[in-house]
Amino acid sequence: MHCMKIIFEKNLYKLYIRHKPDLKIIDLLKRTCWGTKETTYQHQDTEQNIMKVPDPLFFSLEKEDKLIGTCCFSKRSIHKNNHTIDFWYSRYFSIDPKNQGGIFGNMILKNIRTYFEKEIHTPSVFYAHVDASNTRSHKLLNHIGFEKIRSFETLTFSRLYPKKHKAAQMLLQPDKQIMLDLLQEAYKNYELAHFDLRFFDGNYFIFKIEHEIVAGIRVNKAHWIVRHLAGFSGKMIMTCLPYIPVLSRLFNPKDFRFAAFDGIYCKAGYEKEFFQLMESVCAIHKVSTGLTWMDTQSSLYNRLKTAMVGELWINSKSKFLPM
Template identity: 25%
Template sequence: MREGRKLLEYKDLQVHVETTPNTELKEHLYSTVLGTPGGLRYIHCSLEDRLHAPGENYFMYLHKQDKMLGSVGFVGRHTETAGVRHDSWLIRYFSIKAPMRSVPKAERKKNSADTREGRPTVLGRFVKPIFKEPSQLRPDEDEQGPAIIYAFIEEKNIQSYNFSVQMGMECLGEAVGFPFSRLWPKHSARIERLPREEEQDMLALIRDFYSDHVLFVSDPLFRDGHYCVIREKGKVVAGLQYYPITWVIKDFGGAFTNRVMKVLGKTAFVKRRANPDNFRLLAYDGLYCAPGKEDVLYELMEGVLAREKCYMALLEMDKESGLYSLLRRKKRFGLLYRIFGEFKARVMATFIRMPGEAVAEIKRKPFYIPTYDNS
């Protein structure tokens, strides 16, 4: 018998919503190869913490009898845009575990919107009401306020992109992710972990740094005491949050690279830095840089790698953000950046009862992209 609330039912199909990931979903995610063909492909081994992200977590499952066919995860947070308080729902872990048939043509004709959006899957048919009213995810939710539903979808992930279009989402911009690596990361004696009592002051600096972004969220920051800073004359001039991650790499993204790694991967030097069966890296989040202190930020990023005995970190941000421009001035991202390049994703969103001025601001400004939610 399924746990959680039953939202919808259609013939022998049912949709349930739960606040925690079930065992079947975990097993599926831990065996799913992420990335896109022709690029870096890997299995994420550090998902447990991410599945319980700060905010409201809801997992929708489509079942046929007791078999899970697909799932969609939502993280809900309260945000403010242009003076309007609203819900922000980030989509994560969209997956189709089994082949999904399309809605029969005769039934599609009953709904002209479905016809315009192509061939909607049964999963899409069930999820679409939630995209029109996400407050249904909450038990006994009566208030129906303004909201945005958004997602970051890899450029080559056609299946997820088509699904988002069927749900009425539009592309608002482009996000980029890229590696920062050092084969011999240098230690910096100036790096320190931010004391707990200084977190609110640091948060004020970070908020100001991202004041020209929309949908800023601070929930993941300062986790596990992993916010590091460098000071000059007693003032913080650079800061970042890091999260340890482990991958199992299935494909380095090219036949030549795979052959090279197969040979060199047996050496102690390479295996310590890029072991495909236990690839350790960091995700950087909440970066802060005082004006003119780009070199210090690079010192911090490299020094944290050295402290954690890692050789690569992952960064993600809006392509139109000032941070992206700031980092690209130096573009000292390391060897792995030259090998893998940048990973691009579409910023997809749909609005529910959002006032025009809030929608205009979201479309005009870059998104704040928490690496925590997307790594």
């Protein structure tokens, strides 16, 4: 049994905290459909991905040993100017479908906030990413003190038959410190962006020209099942696209496998090489589609958007590319 303790109790309800998810939490997250009324999807490989979450705290609300809902906060500490700041990322917030629409989401988040206010003494920042059309989550987070600070947009890259370019390669030890310095300089104005050498463990790729790194990207393979797309076009995509041999390589709702990109670096003027790096990584991982999420106010986003003709399709409101 995982070490846990009760941090809230009222009548038959108990809110537990633990450092590792138990089987009930894993089972709920496997069954959870994420997204909104327009788009819903399920994460696959859930258990493996949960175990990769760094320094997590899992909260779970139960009634008579039956799980009602859960939420995870993952901690990352940054040392700056002789001070330590903890950043807590909220993720995996899910209420069992039989209990949705009630008070339980508010009950969980309100008591999590109370716990942190009592137990956490280091200066801390709490943040989360929420789908723009998910009004319920917006209301819950606003109720406990969160406020919107930025918007992200989904960027999609696709190639029916991606090819690997010779200049694309996995980041190896001799170049890791160089790549770290490049990322830290590129994201120096982003307090929530933090990189160290562990960021490059086995899944970071670079594009080199004459021994210079001009582009870099981290990749994680993702696997979803898309359960619902709203509207007539969504219905057509769901029912027809899986049976069109060529197009189903790009998007198969029953088995949507793609490369999820982050840690993006692109030297100004080398956007074409960055796209070639994305194509190469897709080829290496045997997928035809890659997704990433970018700050719409960043200079990098604007550079890529300007250079995207024939390369990227960007649409934050796309039915089949949820944020």
